[in-house]
Amino acid sequence: MVFHAPYPVGGESTSGSGIRPVRMLQGFHDAGFDVIQVTGYAAERKAAIADLAARLKRGDRVDFAYGESSTMPTVLTETHHLPTHPFLDASLARLLGRHGVPRSQFYRDIYWRYPEYTERVHPVVAAGTRTLYHGELRAFRRLLDRVYVPSREIAGHIPHVRAEQMVPLPPGGVIHDVPRSILTSGERATAPLTLLYVGNISSYYRMHALFTAVQRVDGVRLILCTPADSWEAQRGTYPDLGDSIEVVHERGEGLNPLFARADICSIVVEPSEYRDFAAPVKLYEYIGHGKPVLATAGTLAGRTVAAESFGWEVDYDADALAGRLAHLRDAREEVEDTTERVRTGRHRHTWVARSRFVAEDLAGLDRR
Known part of the structure; x- marks a missing residue:
């Protein structure tokens, strides 16, 4: 198979957009595919395309092609x-098409269609890049057999691409078997219920209602693991943490002890229109660690958690959150049963599972 990305793929990224290409590439390798990479900057991709053309000319078979998009228009992904x-x-898509290879691309998101985009970039720049984004999607319509999207809900917001071209391909996770604390019934009655949030905190990721609820309910703790610079920028809006909220700045292997301490992981953030269809990578990271999830009702994360019975969705309201937290604090068997469902079902949501889905889906489009 061919794996395409208009930038170098590798390294240790912590953002969802950076994690996904690395994990999908590794997923194809782990699923047993012989991967031909067409990645890197233009000179590297040009050489890889020439090599691929030579292989196809001499009769080598390529089963399918999968691409990962950039957060910027593809034509702007050079360093300058x-x-x-x-x-x-x-030209790569046309080459593959001439040889009957099913062609696909994952399209990341459409934040560029929203007013917030012009707040982050100069209006003149936004006008230019939006023209390029539209042109890219028109090319997808002509040149691709399949366009993978983060969720079914986002498909209706993507212009130019035919509905039948689009198929949901949410993020995946990596299975981590972190130690689990087994409590006796007596210990369970007195131990605090511990929530863990791992990720950014900003004006976009607002958690004030959750903080208020945690502070109200005895026997509930929240561990907030976020980059130090993010916390410094926002800590003034969260003035009274009390003893029930712990802020840490771990990453990588340093996260494992935090997951071991957590009973539940949180994606309780203020809802927005974008979250109606955004599929957060952290949801599947939590699932990969075998943790049940508390998520905001009305968001895609909340609907996913509820549909899979992998946790609970709750209104973003301090009173509603406090009520749910108090219930879960006192219903430890429910928490443990939900944890077991997550651990049993998480293999369906790994990056390898996503890679195998792509292979099976595109095999159905192969007309050779």
């Missing part, structure tokens, strides 16, 4: 962000 190779990646 100038469109110096505007037709390079389209």
Whole structure:
């Protein structure tokens, strides 16, 4: 199979957009595929396309092609962000099409269609990049057999691409078997219920209602693991932490002891229109660690958790949250039963499972 990305793939990224290409590439390897990479900057991709063309010419078979998009228009992914190779990646799609190879691309998101985008970039720049985004999607309509999207809900917001081209491909997770604390019934009655949130905190990731609820309910603790600079920028809006909220700045292997301490992981953040269809990578990271999830009702994360019985969705309201936390504090068997469901079902949501799904889906489109 061919794996395409208009940038180098590798390294240790902590963002969802950086994690996904690395994990999907590894997922294809782990699923047993012989992977031909067409990744890197333009010069590297051009050389890889030439090598691929030679292999196809001499009769080598490629089962399918899968691509990962950038957060910026593909033609701007050089380090100087100038469109110096505007037709390079389209030439790859045409080459594959001539040889009957099913072609697919994962399309990350459509934040560029929302007003917040013009708040982050200059309006003149936004006008130019939006033109490029639209052009890229028109090319997808012509050149691709399948466009994978984070969720079914986002499909209706993506212009130009045909509905039948789009298929949901949410993020995946990696299975981690962290130690579990086994409590006796007596210990369970007195031990605090511990929530864990791992990720950014900002004006976009607002958790004030959760903080208020945790502070109200005796016997509940929250561990907030967030980058130090993010916390410094926001700590003034969370003035009274009390003894029930612990702020840490771990990453990598340093997260394992936090997951071991956690009974439940949290994606309780203030809802927004974008979260109606956004599929957060952290949801599947939590599932991979075998932890049940508390998520905001009305968001895609909340609906996913409820549909899989992997946790609970709750209104983003301090009173509603306090009530749910008090219930879970006193219903430890319910928490443990939900934990067991997550641990039993998490293999369905790994990156390897996502890679195998792509292979099976595209095999159905192969007309050779």
